[in-house]
Amino acid sequence: MDLYAVGDHAEFAKTVTDFDVYGFAGIVGDFYGVHVNEEYAKKTRFERRIAQGALSVGFLATVMGYMAAKAPNPGAVSYRYDITFTAPVYMGDTVTARLVLERKDEERNTCVFAASVTNQDGKVVAQGQTYLKVL
Template structure:
């Protein structure tokens, strides 16, 4: 008989979060890693002509902050552990250089049949503006 995944380390309502002020270095460093040098991120003159009026951080950077919190959750599971495997998120507002964002996950559902935890995911700015929302899925191995 196969060993059952260790889902009991999670309870509905469990949560974790990560906060960070987004710097120019973050935007340029991320662009260098993934190759996203789109003008709205790295060219102020270009960005001034967009609806944002200034440079904005890459949306995938906010997803990265959610991934950080998914890592916090995965670390709760003893060997063989857990992995994040799905992100269903929507971007709802831009993140500007200098904004402080908080990525938060709240466990809303446990699917024991699929060994999966489903989290509400949200990233907010310092003024409470939601910049990303959706669901993330953690597979317990």
């Protein structure tokens, strides 16, 4: 746990494309109309297609991988995500997933991170906490 210090942080940024949304839908089976059907999406409060919320969690998982990689073998694993979606992610949005180490639970070998995903305008689209277990 000495490899991790409160305040440690990392981030990953990506522009969300049709490929991301359709690829993710194909992997997890989330073909809900608001994600893949423009005509359906026009009739929703979003008025156009949005990315799956779980895709934003996936971007946070990328950053958790960066943090886990800091630990020597046998390493570390992410095991919990408490995330709330606060705004939609549209095609063409550039999102940044960011983790900041808030606290360490030495007894449980666990790091707790503040998690956020923001769009290009700085609007938070997802936020919460993630947990990394150091093995």
